[in-house]
Amino acid sequence: MAGVLEKRKSTLRDVARMAEVSTATVSRVLNGNALVSEGTRAKVQAAIDALHFVPSAAARAINSGRTHVVGALVPTLDHAIFSRFLDALEEELAGSGLSLVVATTKEDPDREAERARALVDIGVEGLIVSGVTRSADLDAFIEKRELPVVATSYFDPSYHLPTVGYDNERAARSALGLLLEGGHRDIAIYHGPSAGNDRTRARLKAFKKHPRVAFRFCEMPLDVSAASDAARRDFAEPCCRTTAVLALSDVLAQGALFGLQALGISVPREVSVVGIDDLPSSAATTPALTTVRLPVREMGRRAAIALAKWVEDGIRPAPERLDVSVMRASSSLAPASGALRGRGP
Amino acid sequence: MAGVLEKRKSTLRDVARMAEVSTATVSRVLNGNALVSEGTRAKVQAAIDALHFVPSAAARAINSGRTHVVGALVPTLDHAIFSRFLDALEEELAGSGLSLVVATTKEDPDREAERARALVDIGVEGLIVSGVTRSADLDAFIEKRELPVVATSYFDPSYHLPTVGYDNERAARSALGLLLEGGHRDIAIYHGPSAGNDRTRARLKAFKKHPRVAFRFCEMPLDVSAASDAARRDFAEPCCRTTAVLALSDVLAQGALFGLQALGISVPREVSVVGIDDLPSSAATTPALTTVRLPVREMGRRAAIALAKWVEDGIRPAPERLDVSVMRASSSLAPASGALRGRGP
DNA sequence: ATGCTTATTGTAACCGGTTTCACCAATAGT
DNA sequence: ACTATTGGTGAAACCGGTTACAATAAGCAT
Numbered sequence: 098m099a100g101v102l103e104k105r106k107s108t109l110r111d112v113a114r115m116a117e118v119s120t121a122t123v124s125r126v127l128n129g130n131a132l133v134s135e136g137t138r139a140k141v142q143a144a145i146d147a148l149h150f151v152p153s154a155a156a157r158a159i160n161s162g163r164t165h166v167v168g169a170l171v172p173t174l175d176h177a178i179f180s181r182f183l184d185a186l187e188e189e190l191a192g193s194g195l196s197l198v199v200a201t202t203k204e205d206p207d208r209e210a211e212r213a214r215a216l217v218d219i220g221v222e223g224l225i226v227s228g229v230t231r232s233a234d235l236d237a238f239i240e241k242r243e244l245p246v247v248a249t250s251y252f253d254p255s256y257h258l259p260t261v262g263y264d265n266e267r268a269a270r271s272a273l274g275l276l277l278e279g280g281h282r283d284i285a286i287y288h289g290p291s292a293g294n295d296r297t298r299a300r301l302k303a304f305k306k307h308p309r310v311a312f313r314f315c316e317m318p319l320d321v322s323a324a325s326d327a328a329r330r331d332f333a334e335p336c337c338r339t340t341a342v343l344a345l346s347d348v349l350a351q352g353a354l355f356g357l358q359a360l361g362i363s364v365p366r367e368v369s370v371v372g373i374d375d376l377p378s379s380a381a382t383t384p385a386l387t388t389v390r391l392p393v394r395e396m397g398r399r400a401a402i403a404l405a406k407w408v409e410d411g412i413r414p415a416p417e418r419l420d421v422s423v424m425r426a427s428s429s430l431a432p433a434s435g436a437l438r439g440r441g442p
Numbered sequence: 443m444a445g446v447l448e449k450r451k452s453t454l455r456d457v458a459r460m461a462e463v464s465t466a467t468v469s470r471v472l473n474g475n476a477l478v479s480e481g482t483r484a485k486v487q488a489a490i491d492a493l494h495f496v497p498s499a500a501a502r503a504i505n506s507g508r509t510h511v512v513g514a515l516v517p518t519l520d521h522a523i524f525s526r527f528l529d530a531l532e533e534e535l536a537g538s539g540l541s542l543v544v545a546t547t548k549e550d551p552d553r554e555a556e557r558a559r560a561l562v563d564i565g566v567e568g569l570i571v572s573g574v575t576r577s578a579d580l581d582a583f584i585e586k587r588e589l590p591v592v593a594t595s596y597f598d599p600s601y602h603l604p605t606v607g608y609d610n611e612r613a614a615r616s617a618l619g620l621l622l623e624g625g626h627r628d629i630a631i632y633h634g635p636s637a638g639n640d641r642t643r644a645r646l647k648a649f650k651k652h653p654r655v656a657f658r659f660c661e662m663p664l665d666v667s668a669a670s671d672a673a674r675r676d677f678a679e680p681c682c683r684t685t686a687v688l689a690l691s692d693v694l695a696q697g698a699l700f701g702l703q704a705l706g707i708s709v710p711r712e713v714s715v716v717g718i719d720d721l722p723s724s725a726a727t728t729p730a731l732t733t734v735r736l737p738v739r740e741m742g743r744r745a746a747i748a749l750a751k752w753v754e755d756g757i758r759p760a761p762e763r764l765d766v767s768v769m770r771a772s773s774s775l776a777p778a779s780g781a782l783r784g785r786g787p
Numbered sequence: 788a789t790g791c792t793t794a795t796t797g798t799a800a801c802c803g804g805t806t807t808c809a810c811c812a813a814t815a816g817t
Numbered sequence: 818a819c820t821a822t823t824g825g826t827g828a829a830a831c832c833g834g835t836t837a838c839a840a841t842a843a844g845c846a847t
Contacts, residue, residue, distance in 0.1 A: 106587070108803055119827040124805055132825060149586040154565035155509065156804035158500035159832050166543070166564055173529060180525035184518060187546055191557070196564050198511070198543045201532055212536070219511055219541050220499035241494040242451070321726040351723065358728035378696065378723075381666040383703035453833055464797045469835055477795060501834035504802050 107148040116144040127152055158220060167404060168198045168216035169225040170209055172294075176319065176348070177376050178393055179227075182249070185397030186225065193405040195222075202227075204293045210235035217244065223408045225249060225400055229256045230295040245407040247414065249400050250296055254416040259407075261400045261417045265296050268389045268421045269303035272343050272371045275387065275426060280433035281341040281369065283311045285331060287353055288345040289319035300345045300373070313339065317349070324352025325359070332360055332368065340368060340433045347374035350386055354429065365431035375424050387430040390422045452493040461489035472497055503565065512749060513543045513561035514570040515554055517639075521664065521693070522721050523738055524572075527594070530742025531570065538750040540567075547572075549638045555580035562589065568753045570594060570745055574601045575640040590752040592759065594745050595641055599761040604752075606745045606762045610641050613734045613766045614648035617688055617716045620732065620771060625778040626686040626714065628656045630676060632698055633690040634664035645690045645718070658684060662694070669697025670704070677705055677713065685713060685778045692719035695731055699774065710776035720769050732775040735767045 109127075113120045118137055125133050126141040133141075144150075158164045169186060171179045187197045198216055202209040210232040213224060217238075223245035239246050239258070251262040276284055286304060291297045304312050315331070317323040324344065331337060342357075344350035350372025357364050364370050364384060372379060375390035396419055403414035454472075458465045463482055470478050471486040478486075489495075503509045514531060516524045532542045543561055547554040555577040558569060562583075568590035584591050584603070596607040621629055631649060636642045649657050660676070662668040669689065676682060687702075689695035695717025702709050709715050709729060717724060720735035741764055748759035 109805095110803075120804075121806075121827060121829095122825085125826090128805085134825060137825080151562060151587065153504065153803055154563055155500045155503035156802075156832090159498065159504055159803080159834080160805045162832085164500065164564070174519075174525045174532065175522075175529040177520075177522065177525075180519045180522075183544075184520040184546060187519065187544060191545065191560075196543050196545070196560065198541050199528070199532060200536065200541070201529060215536075215541065217496060218499055219509070242496065321723040325726040348723075352726055355726045355728050378666040378693075381670040381697055381700045383700050454835095455833075465834080466798080466836075467796060470796090473835085479795060482796080498833055501802090501832075504804080504833080505835045507802085 107150050109150070109152065111148055112141065112144045112150050115148065116141045164220040164222055165194055166196045166198055166219070166221050167223040167225065167408065168200060168213070168221040170200050170202050170212060170216075171227055172204045173201050174199065177378075178346075178374055178391070182393045182397045185394040186401050187397075189398045189401035190405065193401065193409070195401075195405060195408070204290065206230065206232040206235070206293065210238070214238065217242070223247070223404045225404060226258075227251075228295045229253055229258075229260065230293065245404060245413070247400050247404045247407070249396055251299070252416065252418040254418075256416075259403060259414045259416050261396060261403055261414075261419070263391055263396070263419045263421050265299035266302045268373050268391060269300035269343075269345060271389045271421060271423055272373055273303055273307075275371055275423060275430055276341050276343060276369065276433075277307075277310070279341075279369065279430060282309060282433065283313075283339045283341075285313045285315060285339045285342045286345065287315050287317065287324050287327060287342055287349040289317065289349070291316060297345060319346060319348060321348055321352040321355065324349035325356035326352075328353040328356025329359055332357060332362055341430075342368065342370045344370070344372045347372040347376040347379045347386060347388055350388065350429075351376075351379065351382060354382060354386065365429050369430040369433070371430055380425070382429075385425050385428040387423070387425050387428045390424045392419050392421070395419055452495050454495070454497065456493055457486065457489045457495050460493065461486045509565040509567055510539055511541045511543055511564070511566050512568040512570065512753065513545060513558070513566035515545050515547050515557060515561075516572055517549045518546050519544065522723075523691075523719055523736070527738045527742045530739040531746050532742075534743045534746035535750065538746065538754070540746075540750060540753070549635065551575065551577040551580070551638065555583070559583065562587070568592070568749045570749060571603075572596075573640045574598055574603075574605065575638065590749060590758070592745050592749045592752070594741055596644070597761065597763040601761075604748060604759045604761050606741060606748055606759075606764070608736055608741070608764045608766050610644035611647045613718050613736060614645035614688075614690060616734045616766060616768055617718055618648055618652075620716055620768060620775055621686050621688060621714065621778075622652075622655070624686075624714065624775060627654060627778065628658075628684045629686045629688055630658045630660060630684045631688050631690065632660050632662065632669050632672060632694040634662065634694070636661060642690060664691060664693060666693055666697040666700065669694035670701035671697075673698040673701025674704055677702060677707055686775075687713065687715045689715070689717045692717040692721040692724045692731060692733055695733065695774075696721075696724065696727060699727060699731065710774050714775040714778070716775055725770070727774075730770050730773040732768070732770050732773050735769045737764050737766075740764055 109120055109123050113123045190197050200212040226248050227250045229251050246258050248258045248260045249262050251260055252264050253260050315327050342353040350370055354370050372386050372388040375388045379386035379388050406412050454465050454468050458468045468486055471483050535542050545557040571593050572595045574596050591603050593603045593605045594607050597609050598605050660672050687698040695715050699715050717731050717733040720733045724731035724733050751757050
């Protein structure tokens with residue numbers, strides 16, 4: 098049927114020619130403009146179908162000034178907390194007719210700035226970022242472009258960008274509170290890299306000013322194995338007096354739990370373990386993990402709504418604090434008084 | 443300094459005016475075209491900086507016909523296997539100067555088709571999809587548009603799109619082989635939803651034609667808790683003769699492991715557990731999980747390279763098979779003969 | 788001084804859509 | 818019969834860049 102060479106994809110003008118109407122009319126049909134008679138509409142539609150015409154997004158964008166694309170900058174996709182967040186974010190954005198471009202920063206502010214520019218270069222109308230630490234370059238760039246940017250995973254109403262997130266220090270304090278109530282005074286803090294990670298640093302602030310408590314801070318890569326190894330190392334010595342591990346992330350809490358299990362140390366009878374995040378798997382371990390729940394899906398939804406409103410209606414959103422809550426308080430946590438290190442069966 | 447109202451963001455013509463040159467010259471400077479004298483280049487650059495000018499991606503795209511954006515359709519972001527994959531994919535694409543838009547399908551072919559169109563609407567030049575089952579609509583659409591699409595998580599050289607992936611059936615067969623060698627003849631198969639999920643269905647094929655072996659197939663949501671609950675239910679009855687759980691996904695294997703631990707059943711002494719995926723956490727559990735490793739990061743990298751080549755150079759890539767390999771064969775797996783259900787200490 | 792390069796810059800067309808406005812026909816009002 | 822709408826349509830300008838081609842000036846051999 099079709100001619101031999103029809104490489105070039107068809108344009109609106111091709112459609113107009115085939116339907117024997119003007120480009121204006123085709124455009125009207127495409128946009129559902131009411132003032133097109135049924136007859137012409139049908140003719141045009143037929144031509145569109147015949148040519149498999151799909152209007153060029155770029156051409157559209159150039160006129161409307163809108164791309165309907167926003168970007169998200171996250172440290173990594175390879176961590177449940179960010180992928181859950183993005184899953185919810187994407188879902189909600191799609192509902193608002195926005196598409197999501199993702200880029201990973203590896204917690205490096207320079208890389209974040211570079212990737213942010215790349216996103217703006219491809220035409221994103223707004224950005225979701227993580228935390229409140231960025232390079233001066235990027236801050237200046239955002240400022241000058243008046244780019245809608247929502248910062249997440251952090252709540253700070255004084256930050257110059259709207260934040261949608263939780264109070265990281267409070268989350269850590271909640272976790273710590275559980276242990277202190279339980280009488281624990283010798284606590285290992287397992288946490289991921291703090292350099293360049295303001296969420297982690299904010300959480301670490303919770304451990305200042307507790308004179309009667311001995312903290313041992315262990316920084317490690319943010320993965321299960323690292324925490325498992327750390328626990329195996331730390332608790333292998335019988336003289337270890339630590340009665341609890343407080344991990345600033347469930348990934349590490351799970352690792353600690355597994356490491357302790359490997360040593361045959363009972364959780365929570367001999368050692369208590371508390372995490373932060375509330376990953377789905379944390380509810381399923383044996384024992385289930387006591388943790389402080391961070392509502393990341395809700396955060397994704399809220400951040401999407403905030404950014405969409407800003408992008409679509411120009412309304413700069415207000416900061417939003419999301420509440421954290423303690424989950425399974427007495428599951429992998431027991432009073433220190435009952436700790437039986439070395440006295441177990 | 444600046445005037446009162448300068449809302450509209452500056453364009454190339456603004457820059458040209460300020461630098462007192464033609465738009466052509468500005469364009470040349472932007473594109474590093476060599477034939478611009480140092481003097482003019484400096485003048486133009488100064489104007490660009492002063493106006494905080496960023497060229498419009500849309501305008502650029504309209505001329506080049508290139509957007510440098512590709513899309514990925516994955517069932518969900520909220521699963522380690524896909525987020526790891528995307529992490530590697532994004533990284534490699536960024537290296538090729540391509541940006542990644544993600545959309546989630548929830549394993550629904552219609553939703554996949556709809557989201558694919560949305561991606562094409564915003565101008566993606568190519569697509570990464572999961573598996574080899576799609577709606578006829580989408581297939582036709584891809585065909586007509588001659589859209590570069592690479593299918594992943596599945597290897598099938600006969601599929602009409604290039605696939606970059608592993609042989610799912612073989613992966614399951616590897617896992618099964620381990621159990622059969624160990625003498626297990628009464629095996630529970632834990633798997634996620636098979637409806638609409640061809641990867642799962644392909645894996646299930648591995649269990650045909652084993653007359654001497656009793657399989658019990660348990661379909662459940664793809665999360666740790668579901669598998670944990672299933673294991674608690676299945677193995678609670680003392681008369682349960684099942685000696686092994688083969689989970690088609692590590693998430694479920696971990697759940698099974700946790701569930702068994704909750705029942706006080708020893709893995710692998712009393713019951714063996716084998717998974718597929720090799721998530722990072724699978725190496726850390728106690729005992730570490732025996733599993734079949736799916737090289738998803740490598741798959742992400744390869745898929746990115748294949749799609750980039752197709753998009754950039756028009757070279758349709760060849761299908762690529764990635765090898766699967768058994769990890770920690772004797773960790774959460776023991777011979778059935780040694781199984782001591784009910785005879786434990 | 789003349790003619791021919793070569794280097795640099797400008798003019799204007801063009802990419803693929805949207806949109807303003809003018810135009811024409813048909814219907815309605817008086 | 819004569820405007821005043823109203824509905825439907827097309828011509829052309831326009832969005833913000835790129836680029837083919839023309840134009841000008843400087844450099845150089847003859």
